Amino acid sequence: MTNQQNTQAEGYRKKNTFLAKIVITLILVAFMFTGVQSYLASGQKSQTVAEVGSTKIRQNQIEHTIKRVLTDLPGSVDPAILFSTKMIKKIVQDEIDARLMDAEVEKLNLTVPEVVLKSYLRSIPDFQPQQIKQYLQRTGQNEKNFLGQIAQDLMKNQLLVALFSGISLPKNLLDVLSKAQLTERSVRILTVTEKALPSLKTPSNKVxxxxxxxxxxxxxxxxxxxxxxxxxxxxxxxxxxxxxxxxYQNNKERFSQPELREIAVLSISKDQPTTSTEDLKKNSASFIPLGSVSRSMIDETLAEKVFSLGENQFSEGIIDQGKQKIYWVKKITPSRTLDLNQIKDQIEKTLKQEKTIKEQKALVQKIDDAIAAGDSFEEIEKKYPKTVTIKTFKNKSFNQLHKEFGSDQATQIFRQQMGEEGQIYYDQNQKAYAFGLEKVQAKHVPKFEKIQEVVKRHYLQREAIKRAQDKGLEIVQSLNNGSKINERHLRKEVINKNNLLALNSKLNLTIEQLIQLSKLKENQAMLVKTDEGAKVIVVTHLQKNETPLKQKKEFEEAINNIFRQNYRGAYLKALEKKYGVKVYSKVIDNIHSQLSSKID
Structure with a gap:
């Protein structure tokens, strides 16, 4: 690389060190458990668990993730935890979040220059070129796709850096929370819903x-x-x-395999004299195997030395990164050309794909010409009964179509104007469609008399939540004034003796609520509003620890992470609205039942 490229790569590396390490660590975990093939594999056709825009998340992808996590599960943890519906939903949501970030990266046109990507990979021991190329060779992947996947993760890292750079709580608040962390708290949680309240009177028509x-x-x-x-x-x-x-005859060179050499390496001190061949053979167990490589798979200088050796020969010491490395050629596999019988299935598949695309284009052009000539869809279906089918849809909104087909087709249908010819459209799977618009019903607000029951249902639902939250506030005020309350219809839960962070892992509070909790004294309460009503958190016991907080820096980083996580959660919620997300609960239940049955 040029000095300018080195400077560019180094600048990028320094800027993104912390979060990029997290990204690379996650990729390495995927390598450890599943290898490159699993890391790069795209989901096969199985049931759709969720949709993010036009992208589908499939059942086999979620099951694969569960199995990967299961591999790393400590022996003391019950595997059944992973098979719970709650945990499966969490894994699905994590996958949705990743796809949302992918979509936003694409929308913002973020890029990672190839020179920067390759330089970054070279700085990580587990991503050395020889190892990558061995993985790619074994799994049938190509370098372009592999680098593309890692670049995608680094582009998401760029976005995260832009979002969270410099975001942290003021020091005085961190000091307050640091002191609060030294105190163990026991809390009682009272859940208030409409069931705890008297029935709401039927509202009048006027209301x-x-x-x-x-x-x-x-x-x-x-x-x-x-x-x-x-x-x-x-x-x-x-x-x-x-x-x-x-x-086969016209493309014979494509089916040739280059000469391969199975090599191993021994690292010794830079100043250590080169050992004799006999001693190296005796010490062969100390060599680290690197697998079989072709000349193009390794560095050019190293290739010259390795490919000049015969079988079972050793290289001279080669200085690399402050060490002296000796390479051993264990076995030589000569170059050869695969015969037709070995690859005829592969060729047949390739030719079928090429033919299908060519014939489909010709067919689509004929149908496009027929539409332009004024033929109806029904007439076209009669001409091409084996390849054309028609479906009719009535009273479909954009959201309904979005859920049924994804954003691409929904957008295409809603772009079309009455009387406009149905142009041929290809979806992400290269399936061809045309749409014929028959009727448009403009958006409107129905008259009150027609939807009175709907209005009533919404009114009662909103009032029930508001009343529950008002009741929760009333309970908080009573408790903080030292008054007793009637807990008869309230759902109750107790959490004993936890420090602030441990308590928050169970309560999942925002940073503002966490600060409020840290200030509560014994028998004081606070209100947390929920979608169903409210929760009242009552501090029942405080036990202070006067020992100075150990690892204060790590604690402050954990608190800032909660703050950033709240921020990230709000950001992802906004992305969900932007790109459209649908989750299929029945498929999640199906995954749960299938996995649970294996441990019953």
């Missing part, structure tokens, strides 16, 4: 109408469309033996 008028947009019916979808399936193709043989 409901006022609620309806103030919240009209909440009752808005979105634009809906009636349309026909013309689907073009891939034509079936066959490949003859003659075509396979011709392809």
């Amino acid at each position: 409901l109408k006022e609620f309806y008028e103030k919240n009209e947009t909440h009752f808005e019916v979105p634009e809906k469309r009636d349309f026909k979808m013309l689907m073009i399936t891939h034509p079936k193709t066959d490949v003859s033996k003659e075509e396979i043989a011709t392809y």
Whole structure:
């Protein structure tokens, strides 16, 4: 690399050291458990667990992640924990978050220059070129895809650095929380829902109408469309033996395997004299095997030395990174060309794909011409009954189509105008479609009289949550004033003797709520609002520890991480709205039942 490229790589490395190490560590974990093939493998066709925009997360991907985590599970932990619905949902959500970050990286056009990527990989022992190339050779992957996957992780790292750089709590708040960490707390949690309250009276029409008028947009019916979808399936193709043989003869050089050398390396001190060949043979157990390599897989200078040796010969000492390295050529596999019988299936698959694409393009062009000529979808279906089918859809909103087909097709349908020709459209799987718009129902707010029951249901739901939260606040005020409360209809939970961070791992509070909790004295309470109502957290016991806080720096970093996690959570929620996310609970239940049955 040039000095300029070195400077660029070094600058990037310094800027991203902390978070990039986390990214690389995660990749290395994937290497340890599953190898490169698993790290790069794309999900095969199995049930869809979730969708992020037009991207699908499939059941076999989630099961693979569970198995990978299971491999690293300590023996003292019950594996059944991983098979719980809650844990599976957490794994699915983590996968959704990763896909959201991928989408945002693509949207922002973030990049990692190839020279920077390769330089960064060279700085990590487990990503040396020889090892990478051995993995790629064994798994049939190519270097471009491999580097692309790691670059994608580093681009997400760029985004994280931009989001969280410099974000931390003020020092005075960190000092308050550091002192609070020294105190063990026992708490009682009282959950308030509408079940703990008297039934709400049926609201009058006047009240409901006022609620309806103030919240009209909440009752808005979105634009809906009636349309026909013309689907073009891939034509079936066959490949003859003659075509396979011709392809083989014309591309013989592609099926040649270069000369391979199985090598091992011994690292010794830079100043140590080179040992004799006989001593090296006696010390062969100390050599670290590097597997089989071709000339192109290793550094050019090293290749010259290794490929000049005969079988079972040793190189002279080569100085590398302050060490002297001796290479041993254990075995030589001559170059050879695979014969036709070894690769005919591979050639047949390639030719079928090429033929299918060519024939599909020709078919799509004919159908496109027919649409332009004014033929109806029904007439086209009669002409091509084996490859064309029609589906009719009524009263479909954008959100409904988004959930059913993904964002690409939903957008395509809602871009089309009445009377506009149905242009051929390819989805992400290269399936071809055309849409014929038949009717558009504009978005509108239905009259109150037509949706009175819907308005009533929303009103009662909102009032129930508000009443539960008001009741929670009333309980907090009573407890903080020293008054007794009636806990008869409240759900109760007790957490005993935990420091601040351990307590928060169970309560999952925001940083603001954590600060509030740290200030509570014995028998004081605080309110936490929830989607269903409210929770009242009561401190029942405090036990102070006067010993100075050990590892204060690590504690402050943990607190700042909670702060950043709150920030990250809000950011990911915004991305969910931006790109659209759907989770299929039935598939999660199916994963749970399948995995649970294996340990019953």
